[in-house]
Amino acid sequence: MAAGRVSMRGATDSNLEFADYSLYSSLSDDELMQLAIERSIADAQNSGPGTENSKTPVVLNRPAGPRGAPPSHRPQQQTEPAACPANPPRETINPQDVISVSHFVTGYGKRMVAYRKYDGSMQVAPEPEEETEPIVKAISEGDVGSVRLLVKQPGCNLLKPNKDGWIPLHEATYYGQDQCIKIILRAQPGIINQCTLKGQTALMIAVTREHLACVESLLEKGADPDIANKERETPLYRACEKENPAMVAMLLNYGASVNKSCIQGWTALHESVCRNNVEICEMLMKAGAKVSIPNMYGITPIFVAAQSGKVDALRMLLKNGADLNSQAADGATALYEACKNGHENIVEFLLSQNADANKPGKTGLLPIHIAAQRGNDSKDLLTFGCTRKNVRATNIISMLIPATSKARVRRTGISPLHLAAERNRNDILEALIEAGFDVNAMLSEDRSMMYEDRRSTALYFSVMNNNIDATTMLLKAGANPNLDSFNPLLVALRQGCIQTVTLLVEHGANVNAYIPTHPTTFPASVMFCMKYLTLLKFLMDNGCDAMSCFNCIYGSNPHPPIKTRRNPRYDSDEVVEKTCVQFCEVISTENYSRWAGPIIDVLLDYVGHVKLCARLTEHLDSYHEWQCIKEKATPPRPLMQLCRLKIRKLLGIKRLKKIHRLPVPPRLIKFLNHQEREQDF
Template structure:
């Protein structure tokens, strides 16, 4: 099927493009075109008024430089739409809607529907070109001279774009035609088009050096800008043409004029790393610290785009390496952000300040710590060396960055490196002595729903075991965050992370402040994973709190489900209990089928307890759970009570390293509930 795109002017949704062919794979080319036309006309018809029907005669916009073909001409001004009469005559020439589209071969077509309902598709009528213009396009000097002798030929007559023959000659590099036209009418040398293009600006845009020289020699003004305030000198730098730049400067072109965005010719030359043009501009008086409308100076442009040669040239000529853009970013910040390690090295050698924050408060080391080997950086750096560049940049910034200034920023590079899984950068920052327990400021913490605060939390929630281990071994405290990282790891079911956190002192009895429970929150997250539940109990999780029920043996009121939690509907108590109980959680549909095994595991870590009436209901619901109910009936075996007493005397912290205690092996196995494991 032909790769054509059919679209109606002003329409964004009713188009059939190459990506949509899977939806219309059974249609022929003609059927596909018919479908697009029908949709276009239907949209045009539905948007018209009931009393007035509008004919939209839009043309496809082109470039700002006119050429011999339609696609190379400047955009056509949109004429005011003509309204159809309220009661139009019913004949074949009257139409109710018009749509323009371009085929896949670039041919412009017009489609319209007559009032009798028939659909008409025709090639769009070509614009009539004056004979003198055709002669200029072809460089036919003799024909042009003959035409100029005729009284009906006006060389000052402009077309709908405001172009006269002198513009055509300058645009197409016809120097001989240009000289003849200026000899006949020298006053039109600075004539402007509707977009304020002079013949000189057109010649510069098309890099016709001979025409540029001809116009300048005859007095063309080198400082007349177009509607975007782009001067011929600006265009010459944009086209990277030093010969034209030299011509313009020799004829007094203003070197510091800015375009509508505030960019000067020097900005353009630096952006393209063209040292020859930069040198000419500086010698002509170009200012090296001129900012654009966003406060961006040429040195900022060089650092942002990685133009090392241009940067050295600017610094040599007095550019301020510590200039800041409107958002506070410096050249060093931009170089760090875009992974230009050579630029960073050079700026630091020129005493660039690594402690100047932007308006966000971030320093260059912050933005560098985020960079690494993810997909975005691969696109930016072009290879997997992007991570190496980021590591190099961070290594260079560490000695130049004040740790006190980092603390005042309210966020550590460790946070950003951990958040983006930049393990190599994280390791470098840890070795450099950055505080692994640094907390996010309140403003930064509020940006996250869970109010995270530490770099360790970022690593745990990313399930990054290597980063978690690095931070814990460096002294990270696992109990600083509002929502304990251990609860995150339990919720994810990552046993390796859980064991690391517990080995380094994580609180197995942590609670969730916003959702209070009468038992450790970790139990709630691992009820379906009995081995994990047992591991938490082995390491000191409070099992007894699971059986402290508010109602005890009394009947429990029915559960009332809310969006955030389950609460008891107690008619005798005006203040409903907001603290969730164990029996309440285990009674939910999600866990009720596991109630027996869960209770069985937890009973191994308590002494004489009384099960509440709701837990007893669960145990009575399955015959296979009768032995669990019997196990819970007091009194508990003396062996069990002794084990619990010894474990409480040893303490939770020493239980984690019980294998290193100077006690017999059999006792260790007994305390770890491993006495039934056979020795081989």
């Protein structure tokens, strides 16, 4: 540290106005910090009432002797006048004035303490460091000779703990000083099993620090290898955690209990299996470790091996009699957990050992259900990692299919097809379809009630996810699009996906689908596509009932005002009467009223003689541009329109779709399909 001169204003002697900073050049940073704290306290004590402007000098002890020596061993030197109090002086902390104290560590590792006083002010100061005992210092420096001398001194207390409950024996173990351990135990053999505030013995510290020589010294002196810390972890457990075979062997040779469990119920064998350390596992087995001890969640070591993908440890456990089909507290088996975590090699090995693939967990799901949920969305298969995960999941499904009973799957009330469709696992869905799983399997009532829309089929999940590939696979495999209470076609119409709607209609979806819980006088499919005129026309071309939209019970009479229907789900106290909603009521809502004219225009192309009700007439009268639509509805309808409707009715929708195969003029085909306005090419 370079010497310099620092201005010390306020000294009583003008000759001391500049103090030589070189006096403190031999001190360390910590010693300078301690010196500053002592000086601040002295300044505050001397700055009482009436002394704020006094010139009383502060007396400092100039430290001498070796650098870093304990304060008690520094020789005292001649005192000399020093500088005046700091500006401003620091005040002492009176415990009665403090309301709260908090400790923290700065970014530079300095321990600080903050005092908040009753007046709301806060003062921050370095945390007073605990004075290091001479024997502790000698131990940390490895000075065996000094330790031997200090132990013999009457004032040396080997039982005195620090603030963490550490005694010199713990310090010697921490620093790996086995010679110091022997010296201390020779002087005080009864402290060998004394614990710190965290319940750690010297043996536990030695194992944690992997000081093998210290472990041996402590065991030879009679250290108890079964004393656990506050987490109930024994030294043997910690040695398995450190994966140190030599230390494990030494502890076992001195009689360490092999089956003691920690606070979570894990034994040393659990920990070794989790780390796939077969060498340590075999040592524990020979020492009497039990392979079927469960932890607090009912998880046995074989379950741990399957869960973490440790095939070597799994083989060793089965070789030593572990139960292959043991179940955890939640009913999961080793095979179940291996499928859940995507460990393909574990699944293959377990199935080769005849693991039961038909044991469900408490949720009722089988391993094949869990495997069906794995993989990745088809849209995410651009990355190599995602592709590998997907392939692993498909391989696991392929291995489980022959080992799984389809009758057992049916009893679960849910098919793996449902889970694969819900999670967009297209490759798994394809594998299950090829394996012959029923594409029309329906959720059990209790599982269906878990969904607000009471969905039942795998097709519904695919349509809800707007997964066109999955929808195509299911429909081609024979999925019935009309099994759900809420028809999948209505979902596709609400999403406005023309491709999904086309697929469903081509495979027999009911274009006149209704909603049982919300009765209407016209098909609900019309209501869901009012904003999509292309979809509305497509439905009409495929046989949707347009006439029901014009059947109004009020006719030309005045209509009552539309009542605002509240949701009984949120208004349970109010009884809502279920009445059939009419087309004119729906089209009069704010969402559809501006589309009323074009919607009515499309519908008129698929009906004969109709009479518009008063509300529909009111809508058409609201815009001048819609007068032509009103005239179009005025009876009588053109004869060509009536003929077209009659021919379409006689042919039927199915034959009408194949009319292009018949020797019929193209213009007639276009006319029957309402395409007469399109240009002929």
